[in-house]
Amino acid sequence: MNRQTKFIVLFFCIIKLILHLIADSHSGFQGDELLHIETGKHLAFGYMEFPPLIAAFAFIQNLFHSNSVFIHHIFPHIAAILIIIYVAKTTLELGGKNKAVFLVLLAIIIAPGFGRSEQLFQPVVFSQLFWVLGFYQLVKFTKHLDKKSLWYLTLFCILGFLVKYDSIFFIFGLSALLVYQRTRTALIKHKFWLNILLFLICIAPNIIWQFLNDFPLLQMTDRLYETQLDKISRFENFTSLLIAINPIVSLLLIIPALFYLFKSKDQIFVRIISTTIGMSFLLLLFKNGKAYYFFPIILTLLSFGAIFWEQIVLLKRKWIIYPMSFLMILGAVLIPFGMPVYSFNRYLEKVYPHEEKEIQGGEFGVKYDEYYTQNKWKTTMQDLQSVFETLSNNEKQDCLIWGKHYAQAGAVDLFGESYNLPKAFSYHGSFYRWTPKGTMPNTVIALSYQVGNFFNPYFEEVTLVKSIYNPYADNDEELYQRIYICRKPKQDFGKMKELFKKRIFE
Known part of the structure; x- marks a missing residue:
């Protein structure tokens, strides 16, 4: 990174942290967070709903012997900042420069879905982090075919699996590396079966725990499909996803990202990366995951949309960056729909009137209980x-x-x-x-x-x-x-x- 790029990244890291700290001051705990905090008092190789890594984070936060929201959001805030940094690094590795970095980080800031999912002490934010870190190493390996990137990729696959089982979608996408001769040859040269062996050894304690406890994950998954996923259509999920990441972001970055990936298919490393993304997306679509399950994939696509504008449009019409940035900044009005940057009374005044609230006997219908x-x-x-x-x-x-x-x-x-x-x-x-x-x-x-x-x-x-x-x-x-x-x-x-x-x- 040059000095100007570092300044852009630092600026957005500060903005991101400020927004989360403001939200901390206005919020309580979301219900699932209270379970995750409790896991820190019961360290184990597995839990009924999720893998064990979040308990290690909870254990460290519990050392403060505090019940404050800020203390129990230390690791989510660190993860959110690292996501900002490594999305920027991925954008640079893909060939983007300062304008692309600015656009992609602004998109993350104004997306209400990223705001909430990266605010709470839940496996979701860590899943996004390890997906982003893994994708960064995937890009480096696909470009340079180096052993170091492959081992880092393995590390983040391990950590991703140990924090949330949806990492299996990312890992499934990596199978595309075996399809292309360029990466297949490099994998064989680097004895990739050793990477697979290390991955299996590291996740084995959790798999054994699941086996000894009659695979509660399967019981939970069946219950999840019975009560939620089977009742949501893929169209509803897709619509929710577009709203969660901000319709402006969807229009200005996601659609151009898909166009850029198609246009650049003659570049072999871009073709390989787009195939891994596509395979992850298709498996997730087939399993009908919730909208926020797609957030890590969106974080990988944003960089391509930003590079599209920088390389194809802004080189010829530099003035477009100004109305485009202004339009995206206007999208910041949706931030309070994802995280409590307003005080609760102001939220009820400004945001609540737009929420659905048809509960018989209720006075309000606040969507997120941490408010x-x-x-x-x-x-x-x-x-x-x-x-x-x-x-x-x-x-x-x-x-x-x-x-x-x-x-x-x-x-x-x-x-x-x-x-x-x-x-x-x-x-x-x-x-x-x-x-x-x-x-x-x-x-x-x-x-x-x-x-x-x-x-x-x-x-x-x-x-x-x-x-x-x-x-x-x-x-x-x-x-x-x-x-x-x-x-x-x-x-x-x-x-x-x-x-x-x-x-x-x-």
């Missing part, structure tokens, strides 16, 4: 505390809190100490692995969303004592949280685990 969970979990903890204080001293001694949803159990474990609450357990998701053993306490406080008489089969006495209204819920189930006092359990924890063995994701 309002600061108050949601504070209220929940206060109400749990008031219920806990009504118990006798004998009941308090061994009382536990049963969180029906893993987010509820995670919230109690993260915030509960400040309210002198007992520990939580849950049979939902990975919390199933961490449930207590032995005899259940005589008194359990149960916290759930609207689930009817869910707890009645497991206790002689179940009393509803509080209902917590959530005016911001965007679905019927989360409109209320219920707090129950449950007494005289009918079974011990061992029996409970057996009863929920096939219901982990319900």
Whole structure:
């Protein structure tokens, strides 16, 4: 990078970080984040929903013994900055210069989908990071056919798999390297089977963990298709994707990127790279993944769109960069639809009127719960505390809190100490692995969303004592949280685990 390029990249890194820090100050935790934070207290080779690497990040963040959003977003922010840097480096490696780098980084900044997916402590942002890092090494290997790039590519495939299983789509695309004689010859020369062997050795502990635990990943995938993916058409997914990455970005960079890849098919290294992207995309399309599953592929395409403008248009009509940049900057109005850069009250005033909000009994329909969970979990903890204080001293001694949803159990474990609450357990998701053993306490406080008489089969006495209204819920189930006092359990924890063995994701 020359000095001017470094300045452009530094500028966008600063803008990106500022936006995320502002969002931190306005938001609480999204429900899945509370599960991911908890994994840091239970390091293992695998979890029911995802591979083990995010737990290592959580473990480090947990060393701060903090429940602040900022602390638990340290690694997502680092990942987001590295994505900016390596998308820029990829653009340069593909032959782009300063104007292309400027356009591609501006596109990432104004895409609401990238804003949210790179804000939260979820495997998604790390999946994007390792995909981008892997793609950068793929470009270098395809151009230079060097052994070093191949080993780095292997490393990022390993890390990608260990953070999110959707890396399999990227790895599938790499099979295109065997199709072309140029890369096939280089792979054989570098004894690529050693790279495959290292990959298999590194992921083996997770595969063994899945085998020993009856492959919960397959159970989760079946449940995901049953409740979500089979109900979404590919057209709906495609439409959601175009909106998530900003329609302006789609028009100005993605479509030109496809044109550029087609036009440059005579360049062998571009042809190889476009084939790997195409194979990844087709497999993902076949599996009907959610819109955000395509985000890493979009991050690889943006560079080609920016290079198209720089090499084909801007060389002859340099003035176009100004109206184009202005139009893309106007697209920044969509940033608040992806991350809470507004205060919540301003969000309700400016963004909320555009959201769908047809929930019977609700007042609002806020799409993303991190916008309002600061108050949601504070209220929940206060109400749990008031219920806990009504118990006798004998009941308090061994009382536990049963969180029906893993987010509820995670919230109690993260915030509960400040309210002198007992520990939580849950049979939902990975919390199933961490449930207590032995005899259940005589008194359990149960916290759930609207689930009817869910707890009645497991206790002689179940009393509803509080209902917590959530005016911001965007679905019927989360409109209320219920707090129950449950007494005289009918079974011990061992029996409970057996009863929920096939219901982990319900």
